[in-house]
Amino acid sequence: MTAFEFAEGYSAYLLLVVLFAIGLYGxxxxxxxxxxxxGMSIVQSSVILFFIVSAYKDDATVSVIDYARGVTNPDLYxxxxxxxxxxxxxxxxxVTLGVSFALVIMIYKRFKTLHEPTLRELMK
Amino acid sequence: xxxxxxxxxxxxxxxxxxxxxxxxxxxxxxASQPLAVAAALxxxxxxxxxxxxVFASGTFRHYLAGWQPPIGIExxxxxxxxxxxxxxxxxxxxxxxxSGPIAxxxxxxxxxxxxxxxxLLLAGLTGMVVTGDLFNLYVFLEISxxxxxxxxxxxxxxxxxxAFRYLALGTVGASLYLMGLAFLFMSTGTLNMAExxxxxxxxxxxPQVVVGIVLILLGAGLKMALFPMHAWLPDAYTNASSPxxxxxxxxxxxxxxxxxxxxxxxxxxxxxxxxxxWVAAVGIIAGSILAIGQSNLKxxxxxxxxxxxxxxxxxxxxxxxLAFIGAVLHILNHALMKAVLFMSAGGIFSKLGTLDIFKxxxxxxxxxxTTAAFLIAVFSMVGIPPTGGFFSKxxxxxxxxxxxxxxxxxxxxxxxVLNFFYFFRVIEFSFFKPYAKTEDPAQEQKxxxxxxxxxxxxxxxxxxxLAAAIVAVxxxxxxxxxxxxxxxxxGF
Amino acid sequence: xxxxxxxxxxxxxxxxxxxxxxxxxxxxGLAPFIQITGLYVFFHGHYSPGGxxxxxxxxxxxxxxxxxxxGLADSQRIMPNRLPIPLAALGALIYAGTGLLxxxxxxxxxxxxxxPLPMLxxxxxxxxxxxxxxxxxxxxxxxxxxxxxxxxxGS
Amino acid sequence: MLPWLIEVILFTVLxxxxxxxxxxxxxxxxxxxxxIFSFMSATIMVKLxxxxxxxTEAVVGAGAVGVINILxxxxxxxxxxx
Amino acid sequence: MKAIHILVLASFAALLMVAAVHLPRRGDPxxxxxxxxxxxxGPVAGxxxxxNAYLDAKTPNMVTVILADYRGFDTLGETxxxxxxxxxxxxxxxxxxx
Numbered sequence: 001m002t003a004f005e006f007a008e009g010y011s012a013y014l015l016l017v018v019l020f021a022i023g024l025y026g027x028x029x030x031x032x033x034x035x036x037x038x039g040m041s042i043v044q045s046s047v048i049l050f051f052i053v054s055a056y057k058d059d060a061t062v063s064v065i066d067y068a069r070g071v072t073n074p075d076l077y078x079x080x081x082x083x084x085x086x087x088x089x090x091x092x093x094x095v096t097l098g099v100s101f102a103l104v105i106m107i108y109k110r111f112k113t114l115h116e117p118t119l120r121e122l123m124k
Numbered sequence: 125x126x127x128x129x130x131x132x133x134x135x136x137x138x139x140x141x142x143x144x145x146x147x148x149x150x151x152x153x154x155a156s157q158p159l160a161v162a163a164a165l166x167x168x169x170x171x172x173x174x175x176x177x178v179f180a181s182g183t184f185r186h187y188l189a190g191w192q193p194p195i196g197i198e199x200x201x202x203x204x205x206x207x208x209x210x211x212x213x214x215x216x217x218x219x220x221x222x223s224g225p226i227a228x229x230x231x232x233x234x235x236x237x238x239x240x241x242x243x244l245l246l247a248g249l250t251g252m253v254v255t256g257d258l259f260n261l262y263v264f265l266e267i268s269x270x271x272x273x274x275x276x277x278x279x280x281x282x283x284x285x286x287a288f289r290y291l292a293l294g295t296v297g298a299s300l301y302l303m304g305l306a307f308l309f310m311s312t313g314t315l316n317m318a319e320x321x322x323x324x325x326x327x328x329x330x331p332q333v334v335v336g337i338v339l340i341l342l343g344a345g346l347k348m349a350l351f352p353m354h355a356w357l358p359d360a361y362t363n364a365s366s367p368x369x370x371x372x373x374x375x376x377x378x379x380x381x382x383x384x385x386x387x388x389x390x391x392x393x394x395x396x397x398x399x400x401x402w403v404a405a406v407g408i409i410a411g412s413i414l415a416i417g418q419s420n421l422k423x424x425x426x427x428x429x430x431x432x433x434x435x436x437x438x439x440x441x442x443x444x445x446l447a448f449i450g451a452v453l454h455i456l457n458h459a460l461m462k463a464v465l466f467m468s469a470g471g472i473f474s475k476l477g478t479l480d481i482f483k484x485x486x487x488x489x490x491x492x493x494t495t496a497a498f499l500i501a502v503f504s505m506v507g508i509p510p511t512g513g514f515f516s517k518x519x520x521x522x523x524x525x526x527x528x529x530x531x532x533x534x535x536x537x538x539x540x541v542l543n544f545f546y547f548f549r550v551i552e553f554s555f556f557k558p559y560a561k562t563e564d565p566a567q568e569q570k571x572x573x574x575x576x577x578x579x580x581x582x583x584x585x586x587x588x589x590l591a592a593a594i595v596a597v598x599x600x601x602x603x604x605x606x607x608x609x610x611x612x613x614x615g616f
Numbered sequence: 617x618x619x620x621x622x623x624x625x626x627x628x629x630x631x632x633x634x635x636x637x638x639x640x641x642x643x644x645g646l647a648p649f650i651q652i653t654g655l656y657v658f659f660h661g662h663y664s665p666g667g668x669x670x671x672x673x674x675x676x677x678x679x680x681x682x683x684x685x686x687g688l689a690d691s692q693r694i695m696p697n698r699l700p701i702p703l704a705a706l707g708a709l710i711y712a713g714t715g716l717l718x719x720x721x722x723x724x725x726x727x728x729x730x731x732p733l734p735m736l737x738x739x740x741x742x743x744x745x746x747x748x749x750x751x752x753x754x755x756x757x758x759x760x761x762x763x764x765x766x767x768x769x770g771s
Numbered sequence: 772m773l774p775w776l777i778e779v780i781l782f783t784v785l786x787x788x789x790x791x792x793x794x795x796x797x798x799x800x801x802x803x804x805x806x807i808f809s810f811m812s813a814t815i816m817v818k819l820x821x822x823x824x825x826x827t828e829a830v831v832g833a834g835a836v837g838v839i840n841i842l843x844x845x846x847x848x849x850x851x852x853x
Numbered sequence: 854m855k856a857i858h859i860l861v862l863a864s865f866a867a868l869l870m871v872a873a874v875h876l877p878r879r880g881d882p883x884x885x886x887x888x889x890x891x892x893x894x895g896p897v898a899g900x901x902x903x904x905n906a907y908l909d910a911k912t913p914n915m916v917t918v919i920l921a922d923y924r925g926f927d928t929l930g931e932t933x934x935x936x937x938x939x940x941x942x943x944x945x946x947x948x949x950x951x
Contacts, residue, residue, distance in 0.1 A: 008775045009878025009879050010876075010878060012779075012782065012879050013870075014874075015782040017873055018786060021869075025859070025862055027292060028858055028862070029859075032852060032853065034847070035851055036292055038805055042792075047306065049815060050303065050306050052824060053819060054876075055820075055886075058880040060820070062822050063820075063903070063914070064913050071904050075887075080915040080919055081886070081898050081919065082821075082886075083821045084927075085927075086824050087669065087916070087920060087931075088259075088263060088928065088930070090831060091931050092266045094831050094836060095935055095937070096291070098938050099270055099938055099941045101768060101843040102764075103284050103287055104847060105768060106945055108847040113848070129725070136712070139929075143708050143712070188724060188726055188925065189728075189925050189926070194896065194901075196923050234944055241940060251930070263930035263934065267930060267934055273941065274941035278944065310877060310884065311876065311877070311885060313884070315898070327885075331871060332876050335868060335869065335871075662913065665825075665826040667921075673827075674830060700939065701943055704935070704936050704939050708936050715925070725926070726926060739910055742909060742910035742911070742918075742922055743911045745922070749925070752932065753932050760939035763939045763943065764839065767946040768942070769846075823916045
């Protein structure tokens with residue numbers, strides 16, 4: 001395998017792993033709770049994109065029937081299964097985001113801060 | 125409707141109840157609890173019927189939408205699932221009966237939401253147990269997770285922050301699970317558990333499969349609060365309201381253990397189980413030591429949960445039949461014990477107004493029946509013979525001996541001694557401390573004029589039933605193992 | 617700065633329409649088009665990208681836009697505050713009930729080819745069944761998103 | 772030309788958007804950057820042929836997440852310490 | 854402390870990268886998830902959906918058919934997740950009545 005082919009086949013995976021790590025970095029290192037939530041949605045996006053990349057096929061079209069192509073050869077269409085799974089995952093991500101903002105608003109109402117070290121102090 | 129609808133009916137009843145509780149609750153506020161209890165009872169009946177059928181005629185499946193896997197999703201009712209389902213619905217049902225009066229006290233005006241979320245939690249947990257599809261499992265995981273975030277967030281002043289930490293770690297766990305699932309899906313091309321178990325041997329030693337399994341196990345470890353990843357658990361259990369803790373603590377983390385067992389069975393117990401068993405052994409000791417340092421009763425129980433999860437994971441990861449039986453029996457025991465302990469802690473908090481271990485004086489006089497139930501659970505926790513905890517620990521120790529892992533035997537024994545220490549403090553301060561020497565004379569006056577002041581009838585009754593169940597599990601442990609668990613042991 | 621923002625936001629929502637007539641008219645004019653788009657996306661999900669969830673989000677977006685511009689009091693006529701959660705339960709019930717109907721008529725759960733509609737072959741029954749459950753999803757998603765917005769604002 | 776190179780460029784923009792969103796101290800600006808992030812991921816999905824998912828991501832990013840994000844920031848604090 | 858976190862994170866990312874380069878390459882029509890027959894000679898879900906979605910439900914958009922029919926229970930779960938989010942927000946933020 002040449003370096004060129006390697007880049008074509010695997011660059012997307014590697015970049016998405018980097019994105020995953022960036023999201024985790026945001027969740028671990030950032031001290032503001034809203035920043036943590038942003039890290040969370042970055043992590044979820046990277047997983048979603050990972051599945052989407054896995055559904056790609058060379059020379060295939062989108063998974064809506066093209067009557068000129070017919071449906072006998074599955075190589076002509078993208079794999080629709082990961083797309084479907086990720087629709088569900090996106091919905092789950094959005095709802096988790098809503099609940100986390102509800103929690104953040106509750107925390108802010110009680111402690112008037114979203115800065116994590118301060119919150120830890122207040123918890124003691 | 126035929127019999128093979130049973131696996132569907134169990135989560136589905138909870139889903140339907142979760143939808144009907146807000147509708148009924150907006151008409152009659154009190155209607156929410158009876159509806160929830162009725163749904164749990166119906167599911168318990170379905171679980172028992174399904175269990176009878178499993179042990180009469182073997183595993184059966186329900187193909188959703190009529191599509192056979194791998195095209196569609198299937199629900200599988202096998203011996204292990206049956207065991208977990210009966211445990212979850214039984215404990216859940218009793219906790220829901222218990223929660224009636226205390227929910228009025230602690231989460232007044234939010235009862236409709238509480239019962240709707242409790243139904244969603246149980247739907248998610250039972251669905252995770254019964255499903256045979258790895259992505260469907262993720263959906264159920266998120267249902268139960270969302271419900272438990274919300275349930276934990278209502279409690280004392282600090283509850284929202286601990287719920288937020290749980291949410292952050294839980295979402296990372298779910299994302300790791302999904303990432304691992306992506307790796308496995310891309311290298312096997314299927315999401316169905318049975319089919320994946322058949323395909324994995326063809327690709328087993330490849331790095332992407334190993335990493336995928338590790339990611340899934342990491343996600344499950346975060347969800348079950350395995351020792352180094354337990355950061356969310358103590359705060360969450362301490363700060364949440366009593367009914368929420370009593371509902372989540374016994375069964376919430378166990379289903380993550382079930383997920384781990386499933387993944388290990390699918391992947392044929394790969395070599396990483398050695399690492400897992402060491403982590404679990406460290407967790408046993410560390411959880412017990414951390415529990416000794418606590419003065420809040422609920423917090424102490426939370427750390428003891430961390431230690432007990434270590435026992436269970438150790439038993440699973442030793443990968444021999446005896447240890448596996450011990451782990452599964454300990455899951456049942458721990459669910460019963462933690463339910464009793466947290467339920468009586470809720471009762472103690474509502475009557476004494478404190479959970480500080482050093483202020484529990486006079487407890488046996490004031491609440492004799494609660495104390496009796498509490499003591500039975502403590503005996504089981506420490507491992508005193510007629511109770512269930514003794515026998516599951518014996519199985520675990522025999523399993524460790526069979527694997528000739530003497531370090532783990534030592535870990536279990538040391539942790540038993542530590543268990544004895546931290547529970548003995550509670551007993552000491554509630555039974556044997558003299559009434560003198562308090563800084564607060566008003567408090568003194570109050571505890572001197574002790575009269576019997578028990579929990580209300582439904583709370584007490586469900587607590588006592590569970591305490592009796594602990595003894596029953598101990599007395600009939602041979603029958604339980606032979607009839608219900610032996611069929612669930614995978615081939616090692 | 618922050619407190620001022622917050623007060624402004626809340627006052628606008630509690631008391632009535634905001635000052636600028638341009639924003640007011642634009643939002644009122646735009647909302648029906650968004651709603652039509654949402655309905656189109658929902659009904660056209662069989663033939664092109666789209667479906668229940670996307671349609672539901674678009675419908676919710678139009679109503680949230682009206683809430684932002686008209687204020688909470690005036691937009692009550694479009695979607696009262698108490699309605700969303702029962703409506704969401706109803707949406708999920710439409711979905712669950714369709715599946716249950718199929719099960720009661722002898723099939724597996726959610727097997728639309730067993731739906732009790734006469735004179736349709738199984739494939740057409742599935743077509744209809746998909747439309748019905750997408751309707752449930754639309755209702756549920758729309759009302760839940762509105763409910764989340766209301767609750768975040770009214771807390 | 773090289774179709775996958777377009778993807779790499781889009782992914783790079785995505786990563787930069789994520790880093791900027793995490794780095795900005797003004798949370799409102801960070802939220803706007805996160806909307807760019809969401810839009811970029813929708814674009815990548817279109818490039819990879821996942822039109823349904825791209826449509827959902829775009830609708831959600833513009834219609835739901837953006838509104839909820841901004842609402843939450845207006846109701847809490849707009850400044851971040853890091 | 855910060856350095857240790859970043860080190861852990863970097864090694865985690867490195868582990869994932871090592872695993873990722875062993876995955877089937879992007880766009881491979883013969884990867885296990887994309888081909889029509891698996892190693893056990895059974896059908897693979899993705900190819901089955903492509904070939905049969907229109908025949909089974911008269912719907913050209915395969916994703917819709919999978920979403921609502923083949924894997925309909927996932928979507929029911931998704932709807933329930935949405936409902937759970939709504940109830941959770943209500944439970945958390947609605948002021949106590951009575």
